[in-house]
Amino acid sequence: MKKILVTGGAGFIGSHVVRLFVNKYPDYQIYNLDKLTYAGNLENLRDVDQKPNYNFIKGDIIDGDFIINLFKKEQFDGVIHLAAESHVDRSIANPMEFIMANIVGTVNLLNAAKHIWKDHFKDKLFYHVSTDEVYGSLGDTGFFYEDTPYDPHSPYSASKASSDHLVRAYHDTYGLPMLISNCSNNYGPNQFPEKLIPLFINNIRHNKPLPVYGKGENVRDWLYVEDHAVAIDIIFHKGPVGETFNIGGHNEWKNIDLIKVLCRVMDEKLGRAKGESEKLITYVTDRAGHDLRYAIDSSKLQKQLGWEPSLQFEEGIEKTVDWYIENQAWLDNVTSGNYQKYYEEMYLNR
Ligand code: NAD
Ligand code: TDX
Numbered sequence: 001m002k003k004i005l006v007t008g009g010a011g012f013i014g015s016h017v018v019r020l021f022v023n024k025y026p027d028y029q030i031y032n033l034d035k036l037t038y039a040g041n042l043e044n045l046r047d048v049d050q051k052p053n054y055n056f057i058k059g060d061i062i063d064g065d066f067i068i069n070l071f072k073k074e075q076f077d078g079v080i081h082l083a084a085e086s087h088v089d090r091s092i093a094n095p096m097e098f099i100m101a102n103i104v105g106t107v108n109l110l111n112a113a114k115h116i117w118k119d120h121f122k123d124k125l126f127y128h129v130s131t132d133e134v135y136g137s138l139g140d141t142g143f144f145y146e147d148t149p150y151d152p153h154s155p156y157s158a159s160k161a162s163s164d165h166l167v168r169a170y171h172d173t174y175g176l177p178m179l180i181s182n183c184s185n186n187y188g189p190n191q192f193p194e195k196l197i198p199l200f201i202n203n204i205r206h207n208k209p210l211p212v213y214g215k216g217e218n219v220r221d222w223l224y225v226e227d228h229a230v231a232i233d234i235i236f237h238k239g240p241v242g243e244t245f246n247i248g249g250h251n252e253w254k255n256i257d258l259i260k261v262l263c264r265v266m267d268e269k270l271g272r273a274k275g276e277s278e279k280l281i282t283y284v285t286d287r288a289g290h291d292l293r294y295a296i297d298s299s300k301l302q303k304q305l306g307w308e309p310s311l312q313f314e315e316g317i318e319k320t321v322d323w324y325i326e327n328q329a330w331l332d333n334v335t336s337g338n339y340q341k342y343y344e345e346m347y348l349n350r
Contacts, residue, residue: 002025002028002029002077002078003028003029003031003074003075003076003077003078004021004028004029004030004031004076004077004078004079005031005033005074005076005079005080006018006021006030006031006032006033006080007033007034007079007080007081007082007109008033008034008040008081008083008084009030009032009033009034009082010032010034010036010044010045010056011034011039011040011041011082011083011086011192012039012044012086012186012188012190012191012192012195013082013129013225013229014032014034014082014083015041015044015045015190016188016190016225016226016229017082017229017232017233018030018045018048018054019045019047020229020230020233022048022053022054023051024233025053027053028053029053030054030055031055031056031074031076032045032054032055032056032057033057033059033061033070033083034056034058034083035058035059035060035061035083036058036343037085038192039085039086039087039192041190041192041342042056042339042342042346043330043333043342044190046342049346057070061083061101061106061108061109062101062108063108064108064112067108067109067111067112068108068112068115068116070112071112071113071115071116072116075116077123077124077125078126078127079109079113079125079126079127080127080129080232080236081106081126081128082129083101083105084098084101084102084105084159084160084163085098085101085102085156085159087156087192087194087195088133088154088156088157088287089194089287090156090194091154091155091156092154092155092287092288092289095155095159098155098156098159099159101159102156102159102160102162102163103159103162103163106128106163106166106167109126110126110167110170110176113126113170113176114170114174114176117176121175121176121177122177124177125178125179125236125241126170126176126177126178126179127178127179127180127181127232127235127236128164128167128179128180129181129183129232130160130180130181130182130183131157131160131183132144132182132183132184132185132221132246132248132294133152133154133156133157133291133294134152134160134161134164134182135148135150135151135182135294136151136152136157136291137151137153137291137292137293137294138292138293138294138295140293142295143295143296143297144182144246144294144295144296144297145246145297145300146182146244146245154289154291157291164180167180168180171242177241177242178242179235179236179242179243179244179245180244180245181235181246182244182245182246182247182296183228183231183246183247183248183296184220184221184222184223184247184248184249184251184294184295184296185220185222185223186222186224186225186228187222187223187224187225187316187317187320188224188225188226188316188319188320188323189323189327190225190330192334193331193334193335196220196255196258197258197317197320198331200259200262201262201266201320201324201331202324202331202335203280204262204263204266204270204277205266205270205324205325205328205331207280209282210259210263210277210280211282211284212255212256212259212281212282212283212284213255213284213285213287213290214285214286214290215256215283216254216259216283217254217255218254218255218290218292218293219252219253219255219293219294219295220252220253220255220258220294221248221249221250221251221252221253221294221295221296222249222251222253222258222313222316223247223248223249223251223309224249224309224310224311224316224319224320226310226311227310228247230307230310231245231247231301231307234301234305234307235301235305235307245298245305246296246297246298246301247296247301248295248296248297248298249298249309249313250296250309251309251313252293252295253313259281260278261314261317262317262321263277263280263281265318269321269322269325
């Protein structure tokens, strides 16, 4: 029996990680700790939330006393830490929320793990989920490797870089057993419609403008979210303690090219005339400090631990569009704020 704490399990990637672990490891008890910010949605876990090995805890990683008491009470064997403020544009508007959640929140978890695990580090593991954005921005060529120097530009990426440094510092200073992975842009079901792909799917659905930042020439490296969850499972179970792994699908797209693919697929799925959705493209003022290009080299993970992305992008984007079209109620609930009632119904009014 293992007790695993997953932080941020009601969010986009966290919900896919929780689902994978709850279904694949019936012998583990999975504890999903989430504050349920605007980005946390328990509806994402409706299909597993009645399973006997799933537990939900509403709580804030910024609250150090709460975190230490939780670790004392539950005696977790491992932590998979995903809870974070995750949207770059929000970090530009309000950096302090990112400092608190991503830096202070991570240190609270590290302190609790160090304190509670101190005499028996051997079978414990603190797995920190991070992003490729810590490495900064590439020019037209080259890749991010695990030893690429950190060079973050947004308050979001600087807060994630800071949390990565702190996780390594707790390993080097106190011997805390840890692993870090840095992943490229994720897409797929359950992503909050403020990030590029679900925002544009939702806007196309409502015939609203598609705001392309700058000239749409920035490049991102896209990975299907379930492939990220599988990579986390493999690294958590097989990764040598103290190591870092990059995760990415070698799938670079210029924003404007990706948006045109999305428009084409949406036209087909909605039965619209060819070229209809592209008419919604609207070029707007660029994001401040907008990183030009991200591209991950994940050959260490592929060679050492045998992970491979399972989906080609065309297949992944079709699956994604199908999911949002089949789950329009999810999108409507998220955009209206109704999804927050699910918590009240499930956990408060019983
Ligand atoms: P998300 O915004 O969809 O979800 C974040 C979750 O964390 C939400 O459920 C939210 O309620 C919870 N949370 C936020 N602050 C909290 C706090 N103070 N206490 C407890 N819970 C809190 O994010 P995501 O896209 O699923 O990203 C998850 C993690 O993966 C983040 O650490 C992010 O940096 C990292 N990441 C994301 C991507 C991506 O493309 N989305 C890529 C690489 C890495
Ligand atoms: O309306 C938009 N118009 C636009 O042109 C939005 C929301 C985005 N963009 C551009 C900005 C980026 O170049 O599309 C690209 C993708 O933007 P986001 O979806 O906001 O993702 P990004 O900023 O690349 O960061 C994401 O990947 C790394 C996640 O949000 C992070 O959490 C993750 O760490």
